[in-house]
Amino acid sequence: MKVSLIVKKSVKRYDTDSTATIYARLRDGRQVDMVAPTNLSINPNLWDDKAEQVKSKIVCDDELRSFYNDEVRKIKSYLEKEYQSKEEEITKDWLKIALDKYYNPKKYYTEEEIAAEYVPTLTELFDEFLTKHKLSEVRAKNYRVIKRGIQRYELYVRATKRGKKGFTLYIDEVTPDTLRDMWDFFENEYKYFELYPAIYESIPEKRTPQPRGRNTLLDCFSRIRTFFYWCNDNKKTPNKPFDDFPLEECTYGTPYYITIDERNKIYATNLKRHPQLEIQRDIFVFQCLIGCRVGDLIKMAKGNLINGAIEYIPRKTKEGRPLTVRVPLNATAQEIVARYKNCEGNKLLPFISEQKYNVAIKRIFKAAGLKRMVTVVNPTTREEEKRVLYEIASSHLARRTFVGNLYKQVKDPNLVGSLSGHKEGSKAFARYREIDDEMKKELVDLLQ
Known part of the structure; x- marks a missing residue:
C-alpha cells in the first residue's frame, strides 16, 4: 500500500499566480488505485511530485514551505493508519470519504470519540506551543529551527533503525534515552547530511548543517526542555524526561573587546578607495557607541532618533516585559x-x-x-585558542565594546544594563568582571 500526494495540473514555467489542487493517490497492488482531492492547493511550479513536498531548491517563504510539508505528512500518516486499520470493504469512494473524515471528523464521530482517538504527535504539540506560548519573532524563528531538527531526527530513525520505518515521536514516549539519542543526532548532523541527502531534501535549511559545539547543543536542548515544561504546565503530558537528563550551564570564555583607542583608530582609517566599506565602518562605530544587538541595529529607522538619543525596544525582551532603551548620542554618533x-x-x-x-x-x-x-574558546572543541583580532571580529564585538568600556568606567551593571538593554541581574556582567587588569590593580592598591 502506498499513499502519494500529487498535482495533476501544470502551468507555464514563469506563471507564479495560478494554483492547482493537491490530490491524494492510494495504491495497493493491482486491485486498488484511487485518487481524491485534498483541501490543499499550490502553484504547480512549487511542487515536487517525486518528493511529495515543496521543491527544496526553490526560493520560498519558510512558513509556507513548513505548512505544506507538515500538512502533507499529516495527511499521509492519517490515510496510511486508516487504511491499515480498516474493517469494512474498500469501495471506490473510500479515499474520498477518508479525507472527508480527516477534514470534518465531527460529521462522523462524537466529541468524546474524537478526543479519545486522537493523540497529537510531538511536532504537532510543538506547533501549538509556538502558537500559544508568547515568543518574540527571533525566538520563535529559533524554535522553528529546532522543530525542523526534530523532524529530521524522526526521518533519520526511520532510515537507520530496523523496525522503526513508521517512527514518530509522541510526547508521552520520550525518555532520557530518547534525548540522548537526539543529542547524538544533533551533534553529528553535519555528517548525516551527506549520508542521507533525502532527509535534507524533505526538511531543508537555508544552509547545510555545521558542527555544533556544546554550548549550541545546550541551548537547543534548553529550548526543548522549555517546550516540555509548557506541556507539563498545560496538562499535555505528565512526562518529565529532563528530570533524568540534566543540562549543565554553558561555558564561555572571558569576553574580548576593542579599546576606545582602537575604536577611534578604526574610525580614522582612510577607506576612501573603498566607499562601501567606509559606510559599514561608520555603522560599526555607531553600533559601538549605542551598544545594541545587530538585529535591533538593522531595523533602526529615523523614528528611533528622538531628541538627540536613540530609543528602541530590544527584540529579545519584547515577549516579556518590554523595556525601552534610550541611549544619548555623543558627538561622534551624531556626526x-x-x-x-x-x-x-x-x-x-x-x-x-x-x-x-x-x-x-x-x-x-x-x-x-x-x-x-586575543584568547577565545573554540565553540566546538571548548578549548582555548589564540586568534588575531581581525579574523574573529563581528557585529557582536561592537556590543561588547560598548558594554566593556562602560563597565570599565562605572563598574555598575544596572547602570550599564539600562543603556545596553541587559536585564537587571544579567549573568553576562559576571564575565566582564574578569576582563580588566586595571580594575584588579585598583583593588590590590587598596591594600597599601
Whole structure:
C-alpha cells in the first residue's frame, strides 16, 4: 500500500499566480488505485511530485514551505493508519470519504470519540506551543529551527533503525534515552547530511548543517526542555524526561573587546578607495557607541532618533516585559547620523544584510591594522585558542565594546544594563568582571 500526494495540473514555467489542487493517490497492488482531492492547493511550479513536498531548491517563504510539508505528512500518516486499520470493504469512494473524515471528523464521530482517538504527535504539540506560548519573532524563528531538527531526527530513525520505518515521536514516549539519542543526532548532523541527502531534501535549511559545539547543543536542548515544561504546565503530558537528563550551564570564555583607542583608530582609517566599506565602518562605530544587538541595529529607522538619543525596544525582551532603551548620542554618533541623514527611505543608516556586514567588519579591522592576539574558546572543541583580532571580529564585538568600556568606567551593571538593554541581574556582567587588569590593580592598591 502506498499513499502519494500529487498535482495533476501544470502551468507555464514563469506563471507564479495560478494554483492547482493537491490530490491524494492510494495504491495497493493491482486491485486498488484511487485518487481524491485534498483541501490543499499550490502553484504547480512549487511542487515536487517525486518528493511529495515543496521543491527544496526553490526560493520560498519558510512558513509556507513548513505548512505544506507538515500538512502533507499529516495527511499521509492519517490515510496510511486508516487504511491499515480498516474493517469494512474498500469501495471506490473510500479515499474520498477518508479525507472527508480527516477534514470534518465531527460529521462522523462524537466529541468524546474524537478526543479519545486522537493523540497529537510531538511536532504537532510543538506547533501549538509556538502558537500559544508568547515568543518574540527571533525566538520563535529559533524554535522553528529546532522543530525542523526534530523532524529530521524522526526521518533519520526511520532510515537507520530496523523496525522503526513508521517512527514518530509522541510526547508521552520520550525518555532520557530518547534525548540522548537526539543529542547524538544533533551533534553529528553535519555528517548525516551527506549520508542521507533525502532527509535534507524533505526538511531543508537555508544552509547545510555545521558542527555544533556544546554550548549550541545546550541551548537547543534548553529550548526543548522549555517546550516540555509548557506541556507539563498545560496538562499535555505528565512526562518529565529532563528530570533524568540534566543540562549543565554553558561555558564561555572571558569576553574580548576593542579599546576606545582602537575604536577611534578604526574610525580614522582612510577607506576612501573603498566607499562601501567606509559606510559599514561608520555603522560599526555607531553600533559601538549605542551598544545594541545587530538585529535591533538593522531595523533602526529615523523614528528611533528622538531628541538627540536613540530609543528602541530590544527584540529579545519584547515577549516579556518590554523595556525601552534610550541611549544619548555623543558627538561622534551624531556626526555619523548627520552624514547619512538623506539615507534612502526610512532607514536610519544604509544597512546591508547581517552576513555581509560581518564580512565587511573583518575587512575593516584588517585595513585598520588591528592584529592584536586575543584568547577565545573554540565553540566546538571548548578549548582555548589564540586568534588575531581581525579574523574573529563581528557585529557582536561592537556590543561588547560598548558594554566593556562602560563597565570599565562605572563598574555598575544596572547602570550599564539600562543603556545596553541587559536585564537587571544579567549573568553576562559576571564575565566582564574578569576582563580588566586595571580594575584588579585598583583593588590590590587598596591594600597599601
